[in-house]
Amino acid sequence: QVQLQESGPGLVTPSETLSLTCAVSGDSISGSSTYHWGWFRQPPGKGLEWIAAISHRGSTNYNPSLKSRVTISADTSKNQFSLKFNSMTAADTAVYYCARHVYGAGLGHWGQGILVTVSS
């Protein structure tokens, strides 16, 4: 059974860069051409927003509204993928999730989420 686990700081100072990692177990992030691995976020009390995704071959896609501030990457040797989000502001306070998308079948597996608060 595939499992995803987010890790990173729970508190970030305004203007800093957020670095998050999603460790994957039970599956290989480079193992299937039908997978995308993605990052999402959800501000407190609000809806879900897609941030970025990376394919098994390392091709990337970004939310146009966030693209200038975000980088997604993968480390196949550690079977994990990461998100860097620069110039953080209070508006970026949210629960950040990683998830696996299977072609045609949606986001079937999610991490538990990590709350990131942006505050001085």
Added chain:
Amino acid sequence: DIQMTQSPSTLSASVGERVTITCRSSQSISSWLAWYQQKPGKAPQILIYKASSLESGVPSRFSGSASGTEFTLTIDSLQPDDSASYYCQQYSGFPWTFGQGTKVEIK
């Protein structure tokens, strides 16, 4: 970007009632739509994919349908455990987008 317009934003229904949530896409997404259930403090869980395919392990009282650019999630015989927020998501292409969500409350 494809916009997903979901309604209603909240609904309140009694146990045993039939509940319907609608999502409309701003352009054709074929059947590339999923529905998720999210309970407070938890990650979303997929219910339906490809508009009408029930995810393994999901109770059969949940169903999805599509007509053009209008998509519907139906909960037959609402149960107390169904109290949650529900989101649609299109994955026809990038950027992936979600509906605004529907909060379902039990009367």
